[in-house]
Amino acid sequence: MHDLIIIGAGAIGSAAARELARYQLDILVLEKESDVGQVTSSANSAIIHSGYDPIPGSEKAVMNVLGNKLYDQMCEELDIDMRKIGSLTIATNDEEVEILRELEERGRKNGVPVEMLDHDQTLAIEPNLTPEVKLALLAPTAGIVNPFELSVALMENAMENGVQLRLNEGVTGLRALDGGGYEVTTNRGVYQARVVVNAAGLHSDEINNLVNPDTKFEIRPRKGEYFVLDHFDPNFIRHTIFTVPSSKGKGILVSPTTHGNYILGPSAEFVERKDDYSTSAETLAQVLATARKLVPTIPMNQVIREFSGLRAVEKSGHFIIEESLPGFVNLVGIQSPGLTSCPAIALEVVKMASNTLKMEKKPDFNPRRRPVVRLNRMTPEEREELVRKDPKFGNIICRCEKISEGEVLDCIHRKCGATTIRGVKRRVRPGMGKCQGGFCQPRIIRILSRELGIPEEDVRMNESGSWILSTERPCERDQ
Ligand SMILES: Cc1cc2nc3c(=O)[nH]c(=O)nc-3n(C[C@H](O)[C@H](O)[C@H](O)COP(=O)(O)OP(=O)(O)OC[C@H]3O[C@@H](n4cnc5c(N)ncnc54)[C@H](O)[C@@H]3O)c2cc1C
Incomplete structure (x- = not known):
């Protein structure tokens, strides 16, 4: 019997695996895809939110603010590309100014450094913003991260410290064992563990519902569509620029990425299917129209890609981070700011696991990843x-x-x-x-x-069956 099984190797499962790897535990991670971080953790805005937005006192606020603080050390140790470039949330009319003042107040309550900039101050640091800007909320601790590198680096370090990862293993069954612990069935085998962590993202409701029929969850995917622009001018936009948030989410942003590209998006529409990653001309036209209200001169001849991601929205709208049954830890409904919160959520998982497992630190835990050549x-x-x-x-x-x-x-x-x-x-x-x-x-x-x-x-593009070649072609060899 393993000490602990984590279901799902996105940013949340991978961060939990790395944090738990500090202890003398036998840990197995089961991931249904052919690689880590393939789902929502790779298709998002990649912003390390400062934490001015979530309702003060809420789980989202607590995890966001602590997560943001923990990012610096985590990214330094794991050589993850991350920069705290700061964000600016823009108000262009009186109604938005009111919302911005509320956000400033929330930010202060959440312990997040924020500062109001007037029209001139804002355009002085971001000359390509709309001249209609009236007021902007500067949050200097917001950042950008390479989201692809995040899950990989976390899992690589977890594995260097003894965690086992099994890819292409989707969990299909889960049941509590008499006398404690759980039996986990996948498409490839049956495992047992004293503690199970449900970090299955969009499917975390289904995993919970297998074992916890008294508290059923329901995840509805909410799609966000984006444009990606090539790297053309490193000073075109220097901060992450947000519209004021609404009930649908944090609104549209225009932001540099860690590789000097620019990203515009996301939209926010509920969809039926948990694998619907289509993009539509109509939605993207709305994304562009809103982005241009922030930055009128966005050069659309620089667009190199569109993509979409699916937020795992639980019907309560909250992060559910709890030991729902003895030894069964749920991480459900981890939508934005989940990427930011992952190191903080991982600490919660350690606390909950310690209710069942004896947590003794490994004397030889190595928190560092061998640096990457760039x-x-x-x-x-x-x-x-x-x-x-x-x-x-x-x-x-x-x-x-x-x-x-x-x-x-x-x-x-x-x-x-x-x-x-x-x-x-x-x-x-x-x-x-x-x-x-x-x-x-x-x-x-x-x-x-x-x-x-x-x-x-x-050789496959990604998941099983996604081959590129049907026969070996006589093409030019590597030099
Ligand atoms: C449009 C959009 C924008 C966002 N922007 C931001 C942002 O700027 N900042 C921020 O902080 N957050 C942002 N988020 C939220 C953030 O991306 C998520 O909170 C985070 O990626 C969730 O990570 P996860 O590990 O829970 O989910 P995932 O990355 O989806 O990982 C879950 C894993 O579980 C696996 N799995 C599922 N079912 C099974 C099974 N049965 N057996 C085995 N494995 C299984 C999946 O294959 C997957 O790899 C955004 C999200 C979206 C969609």
């Missing part, structure tokens, strides 16, 4: 030195993002390494640039085939 952030001299030591860092695989073969190899051979094209793309970015993989994808297929020892036809 060629495109190095000086020419640093690059030259690296290439001299290992010429694979001189073989550029992705021209748009300037990613070398050395970086691709590293992400395949780490713990929790990439095994698919999307896995490589999300870890080190080949395919994220303007050509969206047109140049680098055949090269990535070849490298994955060689490094994993599988035929090129067996």
Whole structure:
């Protein structure tokens, strides 16, 4: 019997795994997808919210504010790309000014540093904002993170510290055992654990309902659609710019990303299916119209991609972070600011697990991840030195993002390494640039085939069945 099983390896399950890895426990993570962080944790705005928005005293407020504080140390230890660039929430009319004043008050109650800027002060720091801005709420502790790297880094460090991860294992059954503990059935096997943590995101209601029929949850997916712009001018927008929030969510934002792209979105519409990631011209037109009210000169010729993500909205609208049955921990309805809150939620999981398990610290826990080589952030001299030591860092695989073969190899051979094209793309970015993989994808297929020892036809884009090639093609070999 394992001490603890975590169901789901998004940001929440991965953060919990890493926090629990500090203790002398036998931990297993079961993830139904072929990689970690594949679902909501990779399709969001990637903002480390400051915490001025949630209702003071609510679980969301507490987790958000603590999570934001914990991010600095977590990202430093795990070499996760994160920058506290600050956010500006913009009011352009009297009604919005009123809301902004309420948010300022909420921010103070939540213990979040906030400052009101007038028209001139706002345009002085963000000259491309609408000249109609009347007032802006500056929250300097807001940040941006690389969301793809987040779950990978958390899980890699958890695994370095002894956690086991089983991918492609969807939980289909769960029952309490007489005498304590749980039996967990997947498409591949049956496991037992003294504690089960339900971090199944959009499906966390279904996992709960398998074992806890007295308290049924219901998750409704609420879709958010986005535009992604190429990196064109690093000073076009320097902060995350928000419209004032509404009952539907935090509103539309315009923000730089950690890689110097810009993101516009998200919309907020309930959808029926938990796998509906379609985007629509109509919704995206509304996203653009609202984004242009904030930043009128958004250059749409820089758009390189659209995508959507699904918020796991529980019908109560709250974060449900509780030990619902002895040894059964629910992390349900973790919508925004879930990404921000993940390190704080992980601490709650440790507290709840300690009700059942003896928590003794591992003397040799290593909180640090081996740093990642980021060629495109190095000086020419640093690059030259690296290439001299290992010429694979001189073989550029992705021209748009300037990613070398050395970086691709590293992400395949780490713990929790990439095994698919999307896995490589999300870890080190080949395919994220303007050509969206047109140049680098055949090269990535070849490298994955060689490094994993599988035929090129067996290399997949992502989940099982998503092959790219039907026969091996005679194409140009890597240099
Ligand atoms: C449009 C949008 C914008 C957002 N913006 C922000 C933001 O800017 N800042 C912020 O803080 N938060 C934001 N969020 C919220 C944030 O993305 C989520 O709170 C967070 O990613 C939730 O992580 P998770 O691990 O709970 O869910 P997920 O990432 O969905 O992970 C759950 C995992 O469980 C797995 N799973 C499901 N069922 C099973 C099963 N039966 N067996 C095994 N595994 C299973 C899934 O495959 C998945 O990998 C946003 C969300 C959306 C949708």
